[in-house]
Amino acid sequence: xxxxxxxxxxxxxxxxxxxxxxxxxxxxxxxxxxxxxxxxxxxxxxxxxxxxxxxxxxxxxxxxxxxxxxxxxxxxxxxxxxxxxxxxxxxxxxxxxxxxxxxxxxxxxxxxxxxxxxxxxxxxxxxxxxxxxxxxxxxxxxxxxxxxxxxxxxxxxxxxxxxxxxxxxxxxxxxxxxxxxxxxxxxxxxxxxxxxxxxxxxxxxxxxxxxxxxxxxxxxxxxxxxxxxxxxxxxxxxxxxxxxxxxxxxxxxxxxxxxxxxxxxxxxxxxxxxxxxxxxxxx
Amino acid sequence: xxxxxxxxxxxxxxxxxxxxxxxxxxxxxxxxxxxxxxxxxxxxxxxxxxxxxxxxxxxxxxxxxxxxxxxxxxxxxxxxxxxxxxxxxxxxxxxxxxxxxxxxxxxxxxxxxxxxxxxxxxxxxxxxxxxxxxxxxxxxxxxxxxxxxxxxxxxxxxxxxxxxxxxxxxxxxxxxxxxxxxxxxxxxxxxxxxxxxxxxxxxxxxxxxxxxxxxxxxxxxxxxxxxxxxxxxxxxxxxxxxxxxxxxxxxxxxxxxxxxxxxxxxxxxxxxxxxxxxxxxxxxxxxxxxxxxxxxxxxxxxxxxxxxxxxxxxxxxxxxxxxxxxxxxxxxxxxxxxxxxxxxxxxxxxxxxxxxxxxxxxxxxxxxxxxxxxxxxxxxxxxxxxxxxxxxxxxxxxxxxxxxxxxxxxxxxxxxxxxxxxxxxxxxxxxxx
Numbered sequence: 001x002x003x004x005x006x007x008x009x010x011x012x013x014x015x016x017x018x019x020x021x022x023x024x025x026x027x028x029x030x031x032x033x034x035x036x037x038x039x040x041x042x043x044x045x046x047x048x049x050x051x052x053x054x055x056x057x058x059x060x061x062x063x064x065x066x067x068x069x070x071x072x073x074x075x076x077x078x079x080x081x082x083x084x085x086x087x088x089x090x091x092x093x094x095x096x097x098x099x100x101x102x103x104x105x106x107x108x109x110x111x112x113x114x115x116x117x118x119x120x121x122x123x124x125x126x127x128x129x130x131x132x133x134x135x136x137x138x139x140x141x142x143x144x145x146x147x148x149x150x151x152x153x154x155x156x157x158x159x160x161x162x163x164x165x166x167x168x169x170x171x172x173x174x175x176x177x178x179x180x181x182x183x184x185x186x187x188x189x190x191x192x193x194x195x196x197x198x199x200x201x202x203x204x205x206x207x208x209x210x211x212x213x214x215x216x217x218x219x220x221x222x223x224x225x226x227x228x229x230x231x232x233x234x235x236x237x238x239x240x241x242x243x244x245x246x247x248x249x250x251x252x253x254x255x256x257x258x259x260x261x262x263x264x265x266x267x268x269x270x271x272x273x274x275x276x277x278x279x280x281x282x283x
Numbered sequence: 284x285x286x287x288x289x290x291x292x293x294x295x296x297x298x299x300x301x302x303x304x305x306x307x308x309x310x311x312x313x314x315x316x317x318x319x320x321x322x323x324x325x326x327x328x329x330x331x332x333x334x335x336x337x338x339x340x341x342x343x344x345x346x347x348x349x350x351x352x353x354x355x356x357x358x359x360x361x362x363x364x365x366x367x368x369x370x371x372x373x374x375x376x377x378x379x380x381x382x383x384x385x386x387x388x389x390x391x392x393x394x395x396x397x398x399x400x401x402x403x404x405x406x407x408x409x410x411x412x413x414x415x416x417x418x419x420x421x422x423x424x425x426x427x428x429x430x431x432x433x434x435x436x437x438x439x440x441x442x443x444x445x446x447x448x449x450x451x452x453x454x455x456x457x458x459x460x461x462x463x464x465x466x467x468x469x470x471x472x473x474x475x476x477x478x479x480x481x482x483x484x485x486x487x488x489x490x491x492x493x494x495x496x497x498x499x500x501x502x503x504x505x506x507x508x509x510x511x512x513x514x515x516x517x518x519x520x521x522x523x524x525x526x527x528x529x530x531x532x533x534x535x536x537x538x539x540x541x542x543x544x545x546x547x548x549x550x551x552x553x554x555x556x557x558x559x560x561x562x563x564x565x566x567x568x569x570x571x572x573x574x575x576x577x578x579x580x581x582x583x584x585x586x587x588x589x590x591x592x593x594x595x596x597x598x599x600x601x602x603x604x605x606x607x608x609x610x611x612x613x614x615x616x617x618x619x620x621x622x623x624x625x626x627x628x629x630x631x632x633x634x635x636x637x638x639x640x641x642x643x644x645x646x647x648x649x650x651x652x653x654x655x656x657x658x659x660x661x662x663x664x665x666x667x668x669x670x671x672x673x674x675x676x677x678x679x680x681x682x683x684x685x686x687x688x689x690x691x692x693x694x695x696x697x698x699x700x701x702x703x704x705x706x707x708x709x710x711x712x713x714x715x716x
Binding site: 046 | 308311376383385386388389393394398399402405408415416421422425
């Protein structure tokens with residue numbers, strides 16, 4: 001006699017493309033938190049300055065940019081103090097670039113753990129996005145310090161408008177953009193390492209197309225028409241618009257970025273989900 | 284009827300050999316093209332089995348082929364097989380580290396796998412931080428770890444170093460801490476791969492003890508892979524035997540170990556030399572047959588530690604011999620010569636031509652667990668001649684079924700020594716008045 005049997009799980013090869021077990025992520029939420037903690041704690045162990053290094057990096061990049069792009073190349077900063085202009089661009093850009101490059105090698109750099117124990121693989125990229133968010137928060141603090149300095153010295157007229165509410169939205173979209181692109185790249189690098197090289201210099205080039213070192217308003221014609229479809233450029237401009245009051249912003253372009261991010265993320269999660277099952281055999 | 288915990292049906296796993304290069308891309312495209320037209324994957328047609336010594340010329344190989352078995356709830360199933368038999372691949376598929384190529388695995392209950400101790404330990408983090416991290420990786424929630432934290436630290440015995448980064452730990456401490464976390468997992472199904480191979484005897488003892496504890500007292504299902512037959516026979520009630528990616532047989536651990544030893548070693552429990560010319564011996568005496576027998580003269584390979592083991596050998600005396608002496612040597616798996624015995628009492632006995640059967644008995648509760656090899660001999664003293672000494676072909680295995688009556692008692696750990704006689708202990712309290 002065969003008793004009716006309930007199975008809590010069935011492991012089989014042809015899971016449907018859309019069989020994404022997001023509820024598992026919830027069960028492993030503690031792991032996400034611990035990974036974030038690990039990333040953050042382990043990096044600054046045995047350093048004297050510790051998280052202060054997070055200040056030093058954007059500070060010196062900003063100084064370099066001011067010297068090269070403002071003093072030497074004489075690029076416009078839309079009437080904003082160059083330090084504020086570059087620092088806000090750099091802070092946003094760094095967050096995106098870090099999210100993208102760190103998540104893009106999820107599979108290759110975690111092969112050791114992934115090969116020995118199962119947990120939803122998405123835990124890793126998500127924890128990277130979050131630990132970078134903390135890093136971003138600290139650098140954002142630096143930006144606010146610089147901001148208050150210029151306001152205090154009357155070198156910059158602050159604009160407190162309802163648009164400030166856009167900042168969290170911009171940050172969230174930037175995170176999703178980095179995550180979506182990152183997991184797509186990570187899915188391909190498991191088998192073909194070429195993608196890692198492509199990404200490495202692609203990110204470098206993308207910075208020049210993302211309105212970090214110049215305002216979008218200083219471009220025109222074909223270049224402007226191309227750049228206004230770059231979601232990173234739009235997000236950075238929107239960020240500057242809401243924080244500093246100067247920048248390219250329209251609801252149409254923001255909606256475009258939202259749609260772009262959602263599609264990218266859905267596609268990314270689907271590809272990631274498909275690859276995670278067998279990546280151990282190809283990594 | 285008891286419920287099933289795991290049901291594996293027609294499971295296949297294919298691996299690609301060689302390097303991943305441009306050829307891989309071409310194959311991927313070809314595969315995709317076949318799939319797009321609704322045809323079968325051209326590379327799945329390869330039916331080569333996994334034998335690593337012979338090159339079949341194909342780039343693909345089946346590491347698992349048509350695996351079917353069931354595990355009852357609360358059962359401890361052993362998986363036995365040589366290196367490369369597919370044991371680890373099977374465990375990887377069961378623990379969802381990698382997906383199967385075909386077939387399915389149905390699981391009932393929360394699964395935790397222990398394919399390695401200390402997965403995800405970060406050298407820069409302290410012992411405390413790593414307990415939380417490792418626990419979470421193995422699927423525990425923060426609350427669960429918090430509840431068991433003291434127990435884990437106690438078990439590991441590294442209290443003093445708990446707030447020191449684990450990179451400062453000795454390798455022993457590292458393993459102890461790692462295993463302590465794993466030992467406190469509370470899954471319904473635990474998958475364990477050869478983790479006992481690391482660590483000292485004490486650690487192995489703790490491991491086996493803990494696992495036995497968990498399965499008998501808490502009714503959890505365990506899947507256990509090991510090359511250590513002693514551990515398997517102590518822990519597992521049922522086992523499956525894998526060879527070249529296939530399950531050759533399944534049954535009680537006794538049967539399966541017997542079969543495994545029979546198939547994977549050159550040792551047998553009986554030999555018959557049918558051709559008198561090539562049989563060991565000289566023109567005076569020839570060896571005809573050797574068998575391992577139990578008290579009922581039944582030939583077998585696997586003996587319980589508390590039954591007597593007989594070596595029965597048949598020889599033919601071709602010419603009358605005055606002072607024939609039969610001899611017997613016993614070796615263990617590591618080629619340690621355990622003992623030697625001769626029928627000295629019969630010395631000088633005259634043997635007329637004919638066939639003789641000689642049986643030498645080793646008492647119960649005398650030998651230790653594991654494989655043993657025998658040598659049987661016949662010789663004469665005047666002049667000293669060895670008529671035959673047939674060594675290394677015949678052997679037997681001894682297992683302790685933990686009846687509680689053996690020397691081992693209820694102890695499950697590693698038991699040292701080359702023999703394990705049941706000795707008398709007299710312990711009396713000294714009366715001081």
